Amino acid sequence: MKLLQSLVVNGELALAFSDGEEFYLPLxxxxxxxxxxxxxxxxxxxxxxxxxxxxVGSRGYELVAMETVGGYALQLKWGDGHSSGIYSFxxxxxxxxxxx
Ligand SMILES: [Zn+2]
Numbered sequence: 836m837k838l839l840q841s842l843v844v845n846g847e848l849a850l851a852f853s854d855g856e857e858f859y860l861p862l863x864x865x866x867x868x869x870x871x872x873x874x875x876x877x878x879x880x881x882x883x884x885x886x887x888x889x890x891v892g893s894r895g896y897e898l899v900a901m902e903t904v905g906g907y908a909l910q911l912k913w914g915d916g917h918s919s920g921i922y923s924f925x926x927x928x929x930x931x932x933x934x935x
Contacts (some may be wrong), residue, residue, distance in 0.1 A: 858930075860931055862897070871917075894914035895915040
C-alpha cells in the first residue's frame, strides 16, 4: 500500500492510498494519538504506563510538515516543534475507524 497524497483540508489530515482508501482525520485526534514515547508514556519497571499529563497548546494542533518514512509511516511535525511521532499507516487507518 502506497501513500499517494497527504494534505491538510479544513483542520483534517486527508490521506489517499494506492489501494483506493481515503482517510480524513481531525488534526486534534491525530495529535492526541501521537505514538511517541513522550506522549504515550513508557512502561516503568512494574509494567505500568504512566501517561504524562502534558498540555498540548493550540499551536500543537497545527500540522506544519509531514514526511513519509520507509514507505510505511508518516512523520508529522507540529506547530509546537514536536516531531518525534511516527504514525504507521495501520495506526492512521485504526484512528480513522475510531471517529466515523
Ligand atoms: Zn509525541
